Each structure stands twice: as structure tokens, then as C-alpha cells.
Amino acid sequence: MVKSSRPTISDVARAANTGKTSVSRYLNGEQNLLSDDLRQRIEQAIARLDYRPSQMARGLKRGRTRLIGLIIADITNPYSVDVLSGIEAACREQGFTPLVCNTNNEINQEQHYLDLLRSYQVEGIVVNAVGMREEALNRLQQSALPMVLIDRKIPGFACDMVGLDNNQAATTATEHLVQQGFEAILFLSEPLGTVNTRRERQEAFRRTLSRYPHVRAESAGVPLHDSETLDTTLRQFHASHRGMRKAIISANGALTLQVARALRRLGLNWGSDVGLLGFDELEWAELAGVGITTLKQPTWQIGYAALEQVVSRIEGNSEPVREQNFSGELIIRGSTAR
Amino acid sequence: MVKSSRPTISDVARAANTGKTSVSRYLNGEQNLLSDDLRQRIEQAIARLDYRPSQMARGLKRGRTRLIGLIIADITNPYSVDVLSGIEAACREQGFTPLVCNTNNEINQEQHYLDLLRSYQVEGIVVNAVGMREEALNRLQQSALPMVLIDRKIPGFACDMVGLDNNQAATTATEHLVQQGFEAILFLSEPLGTVNTRRERQEAFRRTLSRYPHVRAESAGVPLHDSETLDTTLRQFHASHRGMRKAIISANGALTLQVARALRRLGLNWGSDVGLLGFDELEWAELAGVGITTLKQPTWQIGYAALEQVVSRIEGNSEPVREQNFSGELIIRGSTAR
DNA sequence: CTGTTAGCGCCTTCAT
DNA sequence: ATGAAGGCGCTAACAG
16 A cells, blocks of 8 residues: 655654654754664655655644745845845745745735735744835734844834945945036935935935035935826926036936936936936946946845844844844946046 | 733634634635624634634645745746746735745755755645756656646656747747848857757747748857857857848847847947847846847746646646747837848 | 653534 | 534653
């Protein structure tokens, strides 16, 4: 007769001529408590049966599922993917498995996924807020699990966070443009709302330019997919500073793509007609016309650090809420040349 | 006294003043077997306790975890991400949860992840072979679970597959170039190996051009990250057809990026010096110089269909192995203009 | 060092 | 229409 389904710990025990406990011990690294003989028998039995312990049963028993929930608003965003990559690497190292949930930026999906994650008993949650709508993010507060936010904070909710040093990054970017001799700079982001990331970047932009009174500072918030508003904003900015060297800072990668498209529509060339600098590195940045200067975030590291942080919470770390900010790196290309 | 951990089915039963069985029935949709009164009590108890059944326990008991394993070689590839998106959508509709495993194209990771998926008792597996190395893919055969391949087949392994109609796509692409008056065309892909996708595309390219004897057909296989070979190949192609209108077909999106970079390095402009057409749509295709003509795959649908297929297998469908090929769509831009 | 026993939370007979 | 009891695969006392 043939065992049809997967072998269980009992099968292994029987095959090794011992009890389940010893097998369990073997599996859990308490191998020093086993005699060489027994250890070998178990080892062979496992190999012969091609046995793998059931995480389901394990999770049920110990409450440790070794599962970490990831909530991502837009998996289509390269930033998110890079971060994900870092998270995965860290998961592998730490022996966790990521349960990836892409909310697709659909409002209400957060709730669905939180329930889902709870039902699978994840031990912690990493939320990549990039591209996430504010309402959606706010809905996340309820969770009682260890949780860490990436890129953004939730106003009024103390929670570990890892992201970019927005002040350093925006200051670096702005100063670069000043040094390149631009006389009017437009800071473009999605509508600020209460999103700290946007606010901080804009704030640093303003603060920096206040030290250079001869440079005009403007800023505007445009919805990511509202190309009309974007066109209008850009046209206006361009028209109202005739004769001056103008530049645009785009506050994130997705927006930079839209801005580049808009400039195309308007017949403006970055590098010659107008300067352009975008947050977030883009794989195509060097291929678009004369190239686009970007402010590169250490995305992979951010993901990696975020996971390390949840894990430390899972292991019991109860220090006060921690905030990690990584430095960005300016990658200079043709779009901000003199 | 406060219950610290999550409520269980027993808690609900107690709160509703009934037994676990009835609650279980309620949860499993056998609600018609319950009296209105009892049903309501249960409903309230669940709401009050904010109870969610444990998928762990459920999976353990019934063997149905509602988990689907996804194996992805390179999550960084936009194609893979779009496919993933379709898979997720389908998962949501069908009540499954994807367990995403990114092998990062590291050999041996497949084994690690297969074990992992087994240990979580996934009910089926979707393998996105895009960008995956041959050896890695071959390692996947062992799985006894319902499995469907995306984009590529494993030689000598009968398995459901969903991907592109390579013949239609490559023929369309090639004919477009002929019509645009190109006189020498280079088909560029990664080394063919036994990868059916690459072979079929090249084959259709050859077959099509054999109908146009005045057009020279060349093809070459270059490793994705070997920029020296790529440069040499392109330089040679360009040099050996002086005076003729030349074009390049790139067999996938990742390669197109490398080709574009190489052309830049060589000082060649697509659209004017040489034609360029790439498989896979790129978000930046319109922004790169005069724009790059692409052959767009219905990636989202491919993912969606793949998931539907595994689920149908999970539900017991035992028809012979099925192969679904979707049509590509040519998106014409400046790089192939006359 | 090793085995026995009692659940983890749920579903599923089998009675009632 | 409802409930009690047993067991899924595993781990964690508790004995030996």
C-alpha cells in the first residue's frame, strides 16, 4: 500500500524507529540532545521520505508562523519593487516568508488584506506607503501587530518608520539646481495633504532657496494622473519666467514620468528649454533625451532595514518608536546641465 | 480578566451560547441549516469579538490552505510585475492568496522556494519563467502540485502554460519592419538555448523574411549583461551593411533596455541611424529619443489566465495539458519610422 | 537521552 | 436543527 499524501512527522518517527518528539527535536536544532545513532536514523528517514515539516501545523501549535505581511499600494511602481527586493532578501536571511499584498491603490483593500494577514497569523507587517492614498494609510492604524512603515508616517500614529532623509535629499537637489545657474525653480509634487514626505521635501526646498534670494521659488501640487492640470501648471511656469533659466523638481518617480510626458506634449525639451530633476532613480533616466538628473534613494537598503526592524520587534524589542532615514544620492545627467 | 490572544471559534461559540459546530457551519456557508435566531447570535458574537478564523488551523484540518505559490525569477522586470498584478487580481476573485517567491535569478533558490511552498502547503504553483535561467527552470519539474508556467515551456515536461503567441507576434513585428523599408534586420535575443520562446520568435522572424528575399536576415544571441558582446555585435551589424536601411529586433524588454544603452554608447540614434523594435511594452518607450516601437504583450491577462488555469486544476480539472497563447499588439513609434 | 501525552483552532462524522 | 467528540501535524511539558 502506498501513502498518498505528504509524509508527516509520525511517518518519519516510524521510519526512524523512534517517537515524534525526537524527530521534532531534530527539526528544531536541539540536535545536541540526541545520540549520534538516533540522529542519523532520523536524518536518513527524512531524506528517504523527502519530508518537510508543515508550517501550518507548526504555526498552529507555536503561534509562530514565520510569515510577514507586506502591504504595497502599487506593485507597478519601480520604487516599491526595489524595496520589496530588499525585504525579500532580509526575509530569507531571517527565516521569514513574505506574504505580499498588493492593494492596487483601491480604497478598502487595506481592510481586506489586514483581515487576510490576520487570518494567516502573520507575525508582523511592513507597509510600503509609496503611492498609497492617505485614507488608505490611515485605515492601517488598528493593527496590534508589530508594524513598520516605509517612506511615510501616519499622522498621529507612533510607529516605526524607515525612509529617506527628505531634508538632506531635497536640500542637495535644490542646491544643485542653484549651482547650475537656474533662476526659477518649480517644486512639483502630488497634493501635499498631510503626507510628511511631500511636506518635508517641499519645506527643505523652500528653506534652501530662501538662502538664495535671487532664485525664484514656486511650488505646486498636481494629482498624478491629471494631465490637464499638469500641462497647465507647466505651461504657466514656463510662460511667467520668460528669459530666465528655469528648472523643475519632481517629488517622486511616478510623477517624473508624467512630467516628462507633459513636457513632450508641450514641446519643451529638458536640458535646453527647462531643467529637470526627479526624486527616485529611473532605469531609463539616461535614455530620455539628454538624460534626466535624479535623486536616487537606497531603496533596497530601505526595504532591508524595514524588515530587520519588524523582526526585532517580533523578537521582543520594545524600545521607543524608531525612525530611520537614509541618505539619497544625486545622479547628475543632461537635464540639469548648464 | 482579559483574553490576550486572538479569539477562537470556541470563544465565539461561548459568546453566542452555542457549540463550535454551529459556528463552523456558519463560517462555511451552511447557513441554511441554522435557525434565524442562532445565526444572528453567531453573527453578533463574531462582530463583537472581531473574530477571524485561522487559516492555519483550517489548512491543517482540511488540507486546503487557499495559498498559491508564485515563483518569479526577477521581480525587477516590469513584465513580471504586470503579470503578477493579473495573478493577484484573479486570486482575489477566486479567494486565494498568493505567496510570492522571488528567486532573484539565483540558482538553487528554486529548490529553497519549492520546499518553502510545500511546507506551507500551497495548493498550486504559478511559475513566471520570464528572465529565468534554464537550469533553474528545469529544477522545477519535481513538483507534484498543480502547476502552470508563464511565458515558457520546460522541454520534455508536459505542463499547462500560458504566454504569447510568439509566431503571430514575431511575424507582425518583422513584417512591420519590411513595410517600413528596412533592408537588413538583426534579430537579437539572449542565447537561444532550449528556450522555446526565443526559438519560436527567431524562427518566425526567419520564416517571415524568407518571403522577402531582398531583405537580409541576421540573428545573434547575446547574454543580457555582457555589454561588450552587445557592443561588438551591434557595431558589426552596422558596419557590414553600409548604405542599407538597418533595423534591430530585440526579443524582450530587458534586452531592449541594454540595446538602447549600447546604441547610445556607440553614438547611433534609433529612428535615424538604425531602426529598433522591441518585444514588451516599456513605460518610457515614448520618451526615449524619437520613441521606440514595441510589441506589447497582454501581460495582465496572461497572469490572470494563468491563475485561472491553476485554480481549475485545483478544483479537479484533469483535461490534457493546455497551452494558451495570447496575441501581441504592435505599438508603432519613431524608432521604426521611414 | 528518549518516549508519552495533551492540546493549538478548526472541521467532520456521528448522535441527538 | 444542534452539539460532542476525535483528529489534522506538530510542539511542549512531563516522565522515565
